Amino acid sequence: xxxxxxxxxxxxxxxxxxxxxxxxAAPAATGTAPSAVWRSRISVGHDTYVQSYYLANSxxxxxxxxxxxxxxxxxxxxxxxxxxxxxxxxxxxxxEVYREQVDAGYRWRPDAGDPRLRADVAWFxxxxxxxxxxxxxxxxxxxxxxxxxxxxxxxxxxxxxxxxGRRVDFRVPSTLEQDFHEASAAGFLASRGDVAGVWRIGxxxxxxxxxxxxxxxxxxxxxxxxxxRGGEAGELWIFHRSERRLIADETVxxxxxxxxxxxxxxxxxxxxxxxxxxxxxxxxxxxxTAVWFDSWxxxxxxxxxxxxxxxxxxxxxxxxxxLEAGDSPEAYTQVGLRGSLASYGHAVTGVVxxxxxxxWYRGADSADSTSEFDVLVDYSDFDYVELWIMANWAFAARMxxxxxxxxxPERHTEQDDDAALGYASARLVWRP
Amino acid sequence: xxxxxxxxxxxxxxxLGLAVLAAAPPASAQDDATLEEYIEQTGEIVAWAxxxxxxxxxxxxRQVLDEARHxxxxxxxxxxxGQGRAAFATSRRARTAAQxxxxxxxxxxxxxERARVRLDRYADFRDQILDRAREADDDRVLxxxxxxxxxALRARDQFGQGNFEMALQLIEPAEDLLGRAxxxxxxxxxxxxxxxxxxxxxxxxxxxxxxxxxxTSVGVETARDLLESAREALRHAEEFQLREQPLRALHSxxxxxxxxxxxxxxxxxxxxxxxxxxxxxxxxxxxxxxADAVDAAESxxxxxxxxxxRHHRDRAGRLQGSGDCAQALRQIKAxxxxxxxASELTR
Numbered sequence: 001x002x003x004x005x006x007x008x009x010x011x012x013x014x015x016x017x018x019x020x021x022x023x024x025a026a027p028a029a030t031g032t033a034p035s036a037v038w039r040s041r042i043s044v045g046h047d048t049y050v051q052s053y054y055l056a057n058s059x060x061x062x063x064x065x066x067x068x069x070x071x072x073x074x075x076x077x078x079x080x081x082x083x084x085x086x087x088x089x090x091x092x093x094x095x096e097v098y099r100e101q102v103d104a105g106y107r108w109r110p111d112a113g114d115p116r117l118r119a120d121v122a123w124f125x126x127x128x129x130x131x132x133x134x135x136x137x138x139x140x141x142x143x144x145x146x147x148x149x150x151x152x153x154x155x156x157x158x159x160x161x162x163x164x165g166r167r168v169d170f171r172v173p174s175t176l177e178q179d180f181h182e183a184s185a186a187g188f189l190a191s192r193g194d195v196a197g198v199w200r201i202g203x204x205x206x207x208x209x210x211x212x213x214x215x216x217x218x219x220x221x222x223x224x225x226x227x228x229r230g231g232e233a234g235e236l237w238i239f240h241r242s243e244r245r246l247i248a249d250e251t252v253x254x255x256x257x258x259x260x261x262x263x264x265x266x267x268x269x270x271x272x273x274x275x276x277x278x279x280x281x282x283x284x285x286x287x288x289t290a291v292w293f294d295s296w297x298x299x300x301x302x303x304x305x306x307x308x309x310x311x312x313x314x315x316x317x318x319x320x321x322x323l324e325a326g327d328s329p330e331a332y333t334q335v336g337l338r339g340s341l342a343s344y345g346h347a348v349t350g351v352v353x354x355x356x357x358x359x360w361y362r363g364a365d366s367a368d369s370t371s372e373f374d375v376l377v378d379y380s381d382f383d384y385v386e387l388w389i390m391a392n393w394a395f396a397a398r399m400x401x402x403x404x405x406x407x408x409p410e411r412h413t414e415q416d417d418d419a420a421l422g423y424a425s426a427r428l429v430w431r432p
Numbered sequence: 433x434x435x436x437x438x439x440x441x442x443x444x445x446x447x448l449g450l451a452v453l454a455a456a457p458p459a460s461a462q463d464d465a466t467l468e469e470y471i472e473q474t475g476e477i478v479a480w481a482x483x484x485x486x487x488x489x490x491x492x493x494r495q496v497l498d499e500a501r502h503x504x505x506x507x508x509x510x511x512x513x514g515q516g517r518a519a520f521a522t523s524r525r526a527r528t529a530a531q532x533x534x535x536x537x538x539x540x541x542x543x544x545e546r547a548r549v550r551l552d553r554y555a556d557f558r559d560q561i562l563d564r565a566r567e568a569d570d571d572r573v574l575x576x577x578x579x580x581x582x583x584a585l586r587a588r589d590q591f592g593q594g595n596f597e598m599a600l601q602l603i604e605p606a607e608d609l610l611g612r613a614x615x616x617x618x619x620x621x622x623x624x625x626x627x628x629x630x631x632x633x634x635x636x637x638x639x640x641x642x643x644x645x646x647x648t649s650v651g652v653e654t655a656r657d658l659l660e661s662a663r664e665a666l667r668h669a670e671e672f673q674l675r676e677q678p679l680r681a682l683h684s685x686x687x688x689x690x691x692x693x694x695x696x697x698x699x700x701x702x703x704x705x706x707x708x709x710x711x712x713x714x715x716x717x718x719x720x721x722x723a724d725a726v727d728a729a730e731s732x733x734x735x736x737x738x739x740x741x742r743h744h745r746d747r748a749g750r751l752q753g754s755g756d757c758a759q760a761l762r763q764i765k766a767x768x769x770x771x772x773x774a775s776e777l778t779r
Binding site for chain 2: 037041049051053054055076080086099107120126134135136140175176230233253258260281283290291292295309311323328330342344349351376377379388390392400402406408416417423425427
């Protein structure tokens, strides 16, 4: 075991110990109107990732199994006070990788009202075991820090100014594991107080530098807005972000504009609601290439929702997705049907969703190909099924079982293109 | 043909055959040249694939391309070893693999950008919800947020590993879980809604109590016991309401209604037509007052709620007439709920 792994084991043991000690002290503290609330959590779980695809004349199934033990401690100031804080530490050790996470936050809320200042720091660490089945196994750490101030608070709106920094470091950098530093700033005007109707508009700017690959350094500038309305007459949520990304060396990767829009609507109809979710995503490159091509992807889910949010909630939806990509062979249209049930019980909470459909590719226009080999890129139509299961069973006061599974097979008209993606996770959680 | 002719003809054919073979280039040399050209072009295809795969950060595309390179090298070795047929077959497999690597890489680029934007968006969304969830101090909401964070952590790990499709598949439920937490917070945030729910639960308990008091079955004691628990849950809900913990209040109300329902079932009393008739009469009395208020308020929502309430009341009347008392009672309950809603909307 490497030194970093040994350190992670010691840290895990320390957090386990602290979690148990703090949690056992918590009931006493609760009885005397504590100034802080502490919660701890210990879980043991197993994750499986499956990718099945065709690799040069033979079917390949890549399976990654990960067992891990996690301990977490979550504390925060109790009730409404002027100075609020939160602290969380989480450590997990397992068969593939050790992970550590620490984050802390502070809020200054004069007279326990809206925050006037907010500061957050976070640190994540990962150390891979030497025997890990992960493809990229360079140990890494990531640090983030952010400060927000609210210099003006009106009756219905507040100004929200933010600065943040982020740094990612790999122990052994590689082409796919590159260190970077990022600094960003943002300004928003956002609604306050009225939870039934929320809106926010603002601008963001960020600069990211890759010390080992300066050609892909980038600056991004974005404008975004969000609106949420809810009530007896229905629900509406709109989000839009337009972003300009400037790359240091345009010959390595072209600069681009992107526009991302999401609209979600629900209107009462009969015993339930008519619902529609629409997403649009546009990419426009300054100098498109065969790889970096202009595209417009739009998807919509339209259907009916009925049931009770605090009980059983059903969805029956038609899903449509379309990718316009000029002459690129990637352009497609996809249509499917989705049904789901979300159940929110006191002991059992779960979601089951099933979608089935088909994707049709429109094929490439070889006349506009940039290479004689572009004709070789030809995607085949396929039928797909997507199954999602998530369940949480609180079988005892402080114990629960969390299950998550998904399976997404694709059956192509060209059998060689068949693929499948699967994921399963089971976790036993103890909240002492 | 005669026998002598056959004897002179046979050597002639052999000689002619040998002459033809000598004049034409040897067939194996021609094949070698074609094979060499084929393998060279495979090399160009692998190089073209390499350019495109390098742009993508997909590990799967790189794995498939590595396989293509390996097969290409193997085909060259087979060619040099004089195994032309095997070299050709291997080179063809190298082409297929290179072609597949390009497809995976190009698809991955789109997925990569989408996953990147979704992960960034998730971080923002999570920041907004986490503070509100901590304030609400509701176990269920916090559990949703935590589950969502775990799911997002796996998505980030998969993104870091270059498995963008898997990352997208994992971030969707993470967003969904956060969305559920947000909806629960949103539902719990309406003070008016909570007030209505408290009133609805109190009415249900009172009505059940009236039925139990007039009941004669052996289950009355059990029913009274359950109803006391329902009242206790209602008291808890009111305490949570006062302490500005609306979600906990809603959960307690849900429990109170469930217990009241169990109490009603425990009496074993059949729903008689008189009970339904009483409820319809009570609704008609109340409706007169609410209708005046709705007229005065000129609220389209209140008018719509009142219209729907009348629709349920009419159905209750028809079901009562046909003798289906249980369904009739459900309809009149719905009519009461909508009447309350209409009344609220006039304020």
